[in-house]
Amino acid sequence: MEQFDLTFKAFGQSALLIEWPSRLEENILNDILRLQSALENELIEGVIETVNAYNSLTVLFNPFKTNVVELQRVVKTLHLKGAIPTTKSDKIWKVPVCYDSSFGIDLKELSQTKEMSVEELIQLHYQPTYLVYFIGFLPGFLYLGGLPKNLYAPRRPSPRVKIDRGAVAIGGMQTGVYPSESPGGWNIIGNSPIDFFNPKSNPPCFAKAGDRIKFFPVNMEEYEKIRAEVLRGEYKIELHDSVS
């Protein structure tokens, strides 16, 4: 296992920012998540919560109980310890997506700029298994890694004021699902009938950083059926059998 050099920065008076090399890389994510679970398991005095992103972990703390110098010492020790248990997730969530043109309002334009058929584009999108790097932007918005290079597409020149809940979209080298209605500038290619965020559930998101997502195509009829089950609270998101 590669040992990464960490950079420490005070982030205001009550947070410590820990940074890994500035790369989008699964090994880096795994190292971050390992340190995060070690920090949570150790119940370190004064630590309130930790938040990860692509190459960083932010530790929020109570400044009356600890400080950045003390925390940095604790983190360094934990990180160096080869004994930190591996917590790698083996979960692959199966997420239905309806790529019907009534949802995928940018499919046609995108297929033209990519010089491929709409069918090819859709297939390219649901074939890979995507890695959840973290959740941010909106409650339940998963930052996914693993979009095939030939689907990279710049954000739209001016963002749309309203994007539907469930919209599946491509922005730059990322793909994701809008968990709630919001403004947004990504290219919309479909819609998922399942909910990515439910404030009444504990935890509120079925997926977490380190899990994987596998999209599978459904037609309009199946979409409506699943959506109705979701609204009745009867739909159970399935797990894929094995890590590919």
Place this chain on the structure above:
Amino acid sequence: MTASVDVLAPGLLTSIQDRGRVGFKKFGVPVSGAMDQQSAALANHLLNNMADAAVMEITLTGPQLVFNSETVIAITGADISPSINGSICPMNRPVQLTAGDTLSFGAAKKGVRTYMAVKGGFQTEVVMNSFSFYPGITRQPLIKKGDCLPIYASRSSGQLKSVVKEDPTLFVSPELPCALGPEFELLKKEHQKKIFNIEFSVSSDNNRMGYRLNGGSLSYPDSYSMLTSSVLPGTVQLTPSGQLIVLMRDCQTTGGYPRVLQLSETAINRLAQKRTQDKVLFAPLD
């Protein structure tokens, strides 16, 4: 518990807030909570409430409320001319109300955000350990006409003489004490000085998520591209267009713009009481 505060008119942007939603950032859930935590804490303190009791946050245009049981209230923060049954209601001290009393507000005289605490705190729904309203998390994003907000009936036992003096700098001082942000070094050398030497003004684009500031025309190298990372209330982001955005209590959990400064709690509270075109000045801590 049958007591309630009934909403005859909701006001412009009235919500229930507390100290915020802690522990859910990893699901992308904003912290939320009272924009000016100092005034909200003062209102609870005046009533001997728990520090995490829920208060009402009122923004410039106040609601009209009827109390259908006796209770004790305390109003702090921005002065928007509160009155009970038409007579002036004092601020920054506990006030005993009786069943049927109507609380209304008038002209905005000072500040932007007013806080009203009730004895025992508002007993609205708790979602993810917090009372704080947020769209898509609580059932409603704002208080609306016809709402009945549950409270505890309460009669003050002692004399109501506890009066506190509010912090005068809260409304007057343009100074925003801050620490250097994680990407401060990205600013050109002359801009690292400039950011503390010039006045910025609050743009009309200011709300619970963030305040955009005008002035400065700061910049960072075009070639710089940052991987999305954590942001906090009080994070000052520099956009590619050169405008600064100060993130506030309802901000997203992650962002992709350089984080050049990080405001202190005092500074966030002060900024929460500033209006469009008010001047602000960043002041380095230490």
